[in-house]
Amino acid sequence: MQIGLVGLQNSGKSTLFHTLSKNSPNLGFSREEALVEVVKVPDERLDNLTKIFNPKKQVNATIEVFDIPGLRMSEDKKVKITPAFLNNVKNNDALFYVIRAFHDESIVHPLGNIDPIRDIKFLETEFLLSDLSLLENRLEKLKKDLQKSKDEKLKREFPVIEKCFLHCEKELPLRTLNLDDNELKILSGFQLITLKPLAIAINFGENSISTVEEEIENIKSKLNGMNVPIIPFFAKIELELSQLNEDEQKIFMEDYGIKESALNKILRTSYEILGLQSFFTVGEDECRAWTIKKNYNAQQAAGVIHSDFYNRFIRAEVVHYNDFIKYGSFSKCKEAGVWRLEGKEYIVKDGDILTIRHN
Ligand SMILES: Nc1nc2c(ncn2[C@@H]2O[C@H](COP(=O)(O)OP(=O)(O)OP(=O)(O)O)[C@@H](O)[C@H]2O)c(=O)[nH]1
Ligand SMILES: [Mg+2]
Structure with a gap:
């Protein structure tokens, strides 16, 4: 399973990525190239089983995290999605929009000012347009092909594509459309972006720690109808904390009033939106967590x-x-x-x- 961190330039994706991949301190902050990191899913239950069975090794479940360079302003002063960006986005099982809420004059925001709601809607609209154009093209092609041939497979595909197209045309993301397993199978090759499970991670500055719950509620109320998990995190502080050992980390998190690390929240939410769960195998050789669908x-x-x-x-x-x-x-x-x-x-x-x- 692979999750993609998606957003505008400077929203904190790479900083978040580094807090997740603390075992690889040498990873660069790449602005051009997308990076993938295999992240170990922490699981206290597995740690406890290892203590009991004392196996030669413990194997945690893993999830791949993909840090995608953000959308930036082009020479004509517009922020536009590129085919390369879309390809990177499509290449994931689930997406996290990483949205900037921290204020820092020295760090450019490609849309000019800090406005999380606008940024979320910007991404949603761009992805909806991308899906809509893909579906429209496919529909045209199917219409033409079905005039010439009576291929059963194409006949089954047509109503599914049409249903999705009409949904997107109403400016609704495909994740809000009820689709059965057969329909999903037909759609699986198209990599439709708004069909992918989604969560939103909002990067707050450290002076928002005490007010973050209020701010999140406020954002949720303005996104009424957008029924996806929204999680706050504090990229800059958490990157510093991720360099510490676990005990120190706990102490500092408590000091700051951060209840759960970004890593835990991202992984927990990934399991939730992807409909995943874990089971264990135990023995003298290894204790291991496995990831499966619910x-x-x-x-x-x-x-x-x-x-x-x-x-x-x-x-x-x-x-x-x-x-x-x-x-x-x-x-x-x-x-x-x-x-x-x-x-x-x-x-x-x-x-x-x-x-x-x-x-
Ligand atoms: N002041 C402040 N700076 C932050 C915070 N989070 C990230 N930054 C800084 O913002 C800049 C951009 O952060 P990145 O994590 O590289 O942003 P990104 O989303 O990966 O950007 P692109 O890869 O260009 O899309 C870096 O200089 C970070 O140190 C924060 O909470 N507060
Ligand atoms: Mg980056």
Whole structure:
């Protein structure tokens, strides 16, 4: 899974990116080239399992974060999206708009002044126009092709593209359109931007820490109808904090009154908007967190570990993390009746510990 940090120039994307990728202090602040970093998803539950099983290694789930150079003013004094920018944006499973709310006269804002609502609407409009033009072209082409051929695949595609086109024409992003799995499959090759899950991360200056909740509520009320998670963060301070060790970080965050790190918020929100959850495998070799979609059944989850596990699936031994911690061992869980054997249709829950039986 890859999430993209998208926004206008100087909104704090690269600063945020660096707080997420603290394990790679050598990453440059590139203004020209997009950078991808694999970020370890912290999970206290996995840390606790590692303490219990003492395996040779712990493997956290990972998520890829893509830092995309922002939109800037071109020579004709306009801020325009470029094909290269769009390509970078399309290349993600979910998007975070990174929006500037900090004030600093010495740092240029390509649209002139600080106005988070305007910036959010600017991005939404540009992406909507991009989708609209793609859908319009596709619709024209389908109309022509369907006059000549009776291809079943094209016939099925037409109403889906038309439905999306009419939705975008009403200035509504595609993420607000109800689409079933078949329709989504038909659309999957087009990389429509407003169909991607979205969250908004707003970068506040340090003197906003005490008022940030109010400011976020204010922004939400002005974005009525835009039903996406909105999270505040403090890029500049958090970059400094991310250089410290975990204990120091906690102390300073408390001092500043920052309740949760940008890293945690971004990852938690990514799981939420992408509909993801984690399950665990444990043992002497490794304790590991795996990422799956929320409605995955036991066989699909097994397939994430290994395709052989999918093909040769027999049953899954299941204990939930909370039960395991409560009872302390698999045998105690068996005695308590919380250890179960489940078939392939079992819907895996966030925090399940699985052992796959296969032949
Ligand atoms: N004063 C202040 N400066 C900040 C804050 N956040 C980021 N900056 C500064 O703003 C400048 C731009 O930040 P970047 O993180 O490089 O912005 P960006 O969104 O990656 O910009 P582009 O890559 O050009 O799109 C840097 O000099 C940062 O140090 C903040 O909260 N307060
Ligand atoms: Mg940058």
